[in-house]
Amino acid sequence: MQKPLIIAISGASGSGKSLFTENLINAFSEQGRPVQILREDHYYRAQDHLPMEAREKNNYDHPNAFEHELLKAHLGALRNGEPIDYPHYCFKTHTRLPKTERLQPAPVVILEGIMLLARVELLPLYDVKIFIDTPLDICLMRRMMRDVRDRGRTMESVAKQYEQTVKPMYHQFIEPSRFTADVVVTQGGKNQIALDVIKSHIQQFIK
Numbered sequence: 001m002q003k004p005l006i007i008a009i010s011g012a013s014g015s016g017k018s019l020f021t022e023n024l025i026n027a028f029s030e031q032g033r034p035v036q037i038l039r040e041d042h043y044y045r046a047q048d049h050l051p052m053e054a055r056e057k058n059n060y061d062h063p064n065a066f067e068h069e070l071l072k073a074h075l076g077a078l079r080n081g082e083p084i085d086y087p088h089y090c091f092k093t094h095t096r097l098p099k100t101e102r103l104q105p106a107p108v109v110i111l112e113g114i115m116l117l118a119r120v121e122l123l124p125l126y127d128v129k130i131f132i133d134t135p136l137d138i139c140l141m142r143r144m145m146r147d148v149r150d151r152g153r154t155m156e157s158v159a160k161q162y163e164q165t166v167k168p169m170y171h172q173f174i175e176p177s178r179f180t181a182d183v184v185v186t187q188g189g190k191n192q193i194a195l196d197v198i199k200s201h202i203q204q205f206i207k
């Protein structure tokens with residue numbers, strides 16, 4: 001099997017990584033499953049051993065919150081044409097679910113997550129590095145709506161977490177990682193020109 005094309009999409013929380021990824025893969029949905037998605041969020045560390053109060057106080061915007069060793073091993077397996085069983089993460093309980101999900105190797109694998117470009121040891125594993133560059137005030141607004149709607153949060157908890165960890169860690173780790181990107185995308189998941197450019201790059205890997 002041909003070595004897969006691995007595309008890493010990073011940027012702040014709420015920058016539009018997921019929407020960009022979804023819009024990218026929709027173009028290939030009628031061609032079987034040539035493009036697979038893997039989310040860094042699933043690699044947040046399990047915290048079953050901690051009480052809920054401690055989980056709620058954790059810093060989820062530091063690279064060490066992720067089990068990147070496992071992500072690295074999984075990328076190696078996919079490169080070798082082997083399937084992986086990746087963990088499933090729950091944002092409401094701040095830990096992993098007991099089940100895992102199987103991901104089959106594919107010609108193209110899209111990875112998306114906040115710290116993908118901040119870990120230098122992961123960089124050589126990517127073929128294409130994309131950074132979604134969205135002003136932080138817009139990211140906060142989107143995150144506020146999404147976290148209250150989908151992740152069981154209150155507006156107060158989102159605001160407090162943003163001040164305490166999300167914003168400072170963005171400036172310490174995510175913002176500097178922008179300079180490792182091959183492509184910097186403005187206007188988030190709706191930048192049609194950027195989507196078209198990446199789509200045509202992907203198309204070359206799908207026979």
Ligand SMILES: Nc1ncnc2c1ncn2[C@@H]1O[C@H](COP(=O)(O)OP(=O)(O)O)[C@@H](O)[C@H]1O
Pocket residue numbers: 011012013014015016017018019020142143146187188189190
């Ligand atoms: N360009 C955009 N315009 C309007 N809403 C957007 C745009 N990009 C993303 N969103 C919305 O903002 C929220 C967060 O976007 P998402 O793609 O989940 O961000 P991320 O994956 O970077 O955290 C989602 O509800 C999404 O639909």
Ligand SMILES: Nc1ccn([C@@H]2O[C@H](COP(=O)(O)O)[C@@H](O)[C@H]2O)c(=O)n1
Pocket residue numbers: 012013014041044060061090091093094095113114166
């Ligand atoms: N238990 C958790 C784990 C993570 N977060 C936040 O998620 C953000 C990353 O996910 P995106 O889909 O928004 O990129 C990150 O900024 C963490 O603060 C959380 O709130 N709780």
